[in-house]
Amino acid sequence: MSGYRLPAGGRIDRSRAIAFTFDRRGYRGFEGDSLASALVASGVTLFGRSFKYHRPRGLLAAGVEEPNALVTVTRGTGRTTPNLRAPSVPLHGGLVAESQNRYPSLGFDLGAINDRLGAFFPAGFYNKTFMWPRSAWEKLYEPAIRRMAGLGESPTTRDADHYAATYAHCETLVVGGGPAGIDAALTAAEAGGRVILIDEGEEVGGGALADPGQWAWLADALARLAAMPNVRILSRTTAFGFYHQNFIGAVERLTDHLAPTDANGARERLWRIRAGEVVLAQGAIERPLVFDGNDIPGVMLAGAARTLALRYGVAVGRRVVVMAVHDSGWRDALALAEAGVVIAAIVDLRETVDAALLAAAKAAGIACHLGHAVTGVAGRKAVSGATIAPGGTGAAQRIACDALLMAGGWTPSVHLWSQARGPLRWDDSWGAYLPDKSIERVRCVGACSGDWDFGGGVAVAALPSAKPAHQQKAFVDYQNDVKSRDIELAVREGYRSIEHIKRYTTNGMATDQGKTSNLNGLRIASEALARPVTEVGLTTFRPPYTPQTFGALIGHHKDALFQPLRKTAIDDWAATNGAVFENVAQWRRARYFPQGGEDMHAAVARECRAVRDGVGMFDASTLGKIEVVGPDAAEFLNRMYTNPWKSLQPGRCRYGLLLREDGFITDDGVAGRMAEDRFHVTTTTGGAARVLAMMEDYLQTEWSDLDVWLTSTTEHWGVIAVQGPRARDVIAPLVEGIDLSPDAFPHMAVREGRICGAPTRLFRVSFTGELGFEINVPADDARMVWQAVHAAGQRFGITPYGTETMHVLRAEKGFIIVGQDTDGTVTPGDAGMDWAVGKKKPDFVGKRSMMRPDIVASGRKQLVGLLTEDPDEVLEEGAQIVADPNQPVPMTMLGHVTSSYWSATLGRSIALALVRDGRARTGETLHVPMPGKTIRAVVGPTVFYDAEGSRLND
Amino acid sequence: MLLIHCPYCDEDRAEVEFVYGGEAHIARPLDPSALDDTQWESYLYLRRNPRGRHHERWRHTYGCGRFFNAVRDTVSDVIETTYKAGEARR
Secondary structure, eight states, X not given: OOOEEOSXXXXXXXXXXXXXXXXXXXXXXXXXXXXHHHHHHTTOOOOEXXXXXXXXXXXXXXXXXXXXXXXXXXXXXXXXXXXXXXXXXBOOTTEEEXXXXXXXXXXXXXXXXXXXXXXXXXXXXXXXXXXXXXXXXXXXXXXXXXXXXXXXXXOOSOOOOOEEEEEEEEEEEEEOOSHHHHHHHHHHHHTTSOEEEEOXXXXXXXXXXXXXXXXXXXXXXXXXXHHOTTEEEEOSEEEEEEETTTEEEEEEEOSTTSOGGXXXXXXXXXXXXXXXXXXXXOOEEEOOOOOTTTTSTTEEEHHXXXXXXXXXXXXXXXXXXXXXXXXXXXXXXXXXXXXXXXXEEEXXXXXXXXXXXXHHHHHTTOXXXXXXXXXXXXXXXXXXXXXXXXXXXXXXXXXXXXXXXEEOXXXXXXXXXXXXXXXXXXXXXXXXXXXXXXXXXXXXXXXXXXXXXXXXXXXXXXXXXXXXXXXXXXXXXXXXXXXXXHXXXXXXXXXXXXXXXXXXXTTXXXXXXXXXXXXXXXXXXXXXXXXXXXXXXXXXXXXOSSOOOHHHHHTTOSGGGSSOOBOOTTHHHHHHTTOEEEEETTEEEEEEOOOTTOOHHHHHHHHHHHHHHSOEEEEOTTSEEEEEESTTHHHHHHHHBSSOOTTOOTTBEEEEEEEOXXXXXXXXXXXXXXXXXXXXXXXXXXXXXXXHHHHHHHHHHTOTTSOOEXXXXXXXXXXXXXXXXXXXXXXXXXXXXXXXXXXXSOTTEEEEEEETTEEEEEEEOOSXXXXXEEEEXXXXXXXXXXXXXXXXTGGGTOEEOOHHHHHHHHHHTTOOOTTTTOOSSOOTTTTTOGGGSOTTOSOOTTTGGGGSHHHHSSOOEEEEEEEXXXXXXXXXXXXXXXSOTTSOSSOOEEEEEXXXXXXXXXXXXXXXXXXXXXXXXXXXXXXXXXXXXXXXXXXXXXXXXXXXXXXXXX | OOEEEETTTTEEEEGGGOEEEEESOOOOOSOGGGSOHHHHXXXXXXXXXXXXXXXXXXXXXXXXXXXXXXEEETTTOOEEEEEETTSOOO
């Protein structure tokens, strides 16, 4: 193909030249060009190397269906986009584009050896060849395949752009701005509703842009639409997905058509559009013909050559041959001839064609070969001639040419229609599937509905040839390098469904999703199976219609906005005082407070000793809190939790254990009875929303007879835990209206009063095993109270501590963390918490399941303590536990370590573990195999410190 | 994204406001202890999973917070109707 710029014609602005580079070489085009049209005009024939065989590839199409001419466009650091289709890349000053999948250069590519070895790369090649040894896959096969196969390279630098998103609503959404879409938009707009017209092109107009006879009408129609206040036209916008109930996802490209220096603002905008009615006017895509050598650069679609000539003023070659099985090829040839392109011949498989077309071609001096087929193409990096033969098998003759156009008929674009679950029907005259009866409020107009006069044609699988299929390089899927013989091989190997044939051969699975290959693949499979196309099936259309950037889909939801970060009222203080944070269920929590270069180990050891020996303070504000209020509040909690609640007196607290209906622990927490009809229930930090939803579910749908109200108060209360032997001494001067003496305010009591002037619900509870208080104050007062407690505690050496110390202290006491020491398969019995289950209660959530056969059976995993023989050895959480370390792999695993810490208090390591029949193994030595060593540990009770609990009651 | 009619708010709202709640009209037995293991297993785990009309629970979690029932076709995803919790099966 030796393309050139025609002396006149096209919609380009010849007065405005634009400089750009392709593979680091400078070129010039005009305002209005696409990258493809400018390169073809400059005589470029080679656009890329194919996926598998590294065959030279040229331009095939003029739209988003382009499978070959994929380029990487770089617009500065962090602005590299691979796999863009050259016909869809608008030309702008300073455009930097590179070809892909070639080494060292497009013209000379080492990988092309694959093409010579093509016979060794049949369908399913990877599956068949690289099976053994398995270890070689990761180290040898995959890296090598990845280097050789594939398309553009994924950028590795951070995307420097930002992306916007918006919602829109309209009565009528029209997808596709060709003549049919514009007509539909005008009609809908005149009826008065809101109309949105979406078009993916640089210019709205679709097929009319390649038909100068329609330009005057197009300009007038677009002006009328633009003047209507109820119409919004979104050009450079791709409707990529059709979702339930007329919900359309679309991406508008805002800056990629501008020179990087002129690009301001968001790069793309995601539109989520809900439409009353959707009108699909997506047009049709021309089908390539399948014959030996149909991928040599210079072989392209007839319609694409027409678009290049009439829209861009570019001739695809100096001597062009058209291979047609459809009238549209004749029309394109005549239009090209009129535009000044030399048409050497029209070859048509049909014995007879429309007399008027034949007469017009002859009048234009074009040689016509009816009943002939192209059987071979001369050239490797560019077409130099075509071999044709009567019926594909007769006496061959050679025609010299530098471009060979294919007119294989048209495939209506039913992508969005199918995504909308619209039914399709096979139409023999189109040789394609057309939209059937309407669903929801969606309809198709124009070519995508089958309503456009392209003339007639025959639908063929592959062109006939005397050469057997397995000797041909006749491509079906250009982008994934699938040949007709691959599909035939798949059928011979037993594949019957088109969905399986597709996956085995990868036909239609490339980034173009088979826009040019699916129908040809289907026909070839149908012939090989000797079954009608409709019985072979049709592959599924899925979003996106064309590849979209992750940036557009993500929009603003990245970095700090990826998900909300919840902070307590005391968070700022912790940050100022050097806390190291960790995230827990979207909350940012202080993990420890290192001092003077301490590491975590040293800081946590110091914090632990402070709580055991003096006093510590901890921000527990993230605890979930639910206010349960109403005459039936106690009855409700009685049904929800395992524990008895009705007997609990106001002013007292109780630890509650919550099961799912299947009997497994799902949450826990302390609840205080504030009054006869009012409970302050706490949940785990991560379980707050789940527990409230579960309570609402039972209350609304099972026990609507109960008069109870539930309110989330998690963020209403700030919670300051003051823990340690000196806790009472610290808070006593700050508290008003509450007698703190042990008799008046015992362990597991709650009182209301004031602290530092703020109203408080003061709980005497402990998650550390020490004398402790949890000060609940309104969140707005929490920072003030925290600082006041901190100041008052100075003379007792009060020490702020974080979640890590909290974990160690509770583990020393054997207090479980739901979700760490339990995993959704642990019952109260497994956890050794039968004491928390109300034996006399007739029913509660999960009670019946505690009698299920598998739950009463022996051999369940039970929570136990583990002490390593070497006290300095800290086990890894998650490590597996076995009885016999010398047994062959795979070993019989008895359970795993759930919690493991260094205990500064005890001067040794401690661990909790779930172990099969664990409690019966007390005193037994078990083994924890680790890389390079096996650790011995002895099973014991879960409480490591102050087993009698005397310190709690001081 | 589905549009779902909340029978309490009497509004069509986007699916993101709702949370799916499994098959509808499975009442918790009034006296679970009276059930044998097979009956309890059936209550806990066994669901119809039909092709076609499916009665299911939704909660307008990010709206009014109420649970309600819907009849959805599992093939077309079309929601035929929604109705308040406690109302008769439709």
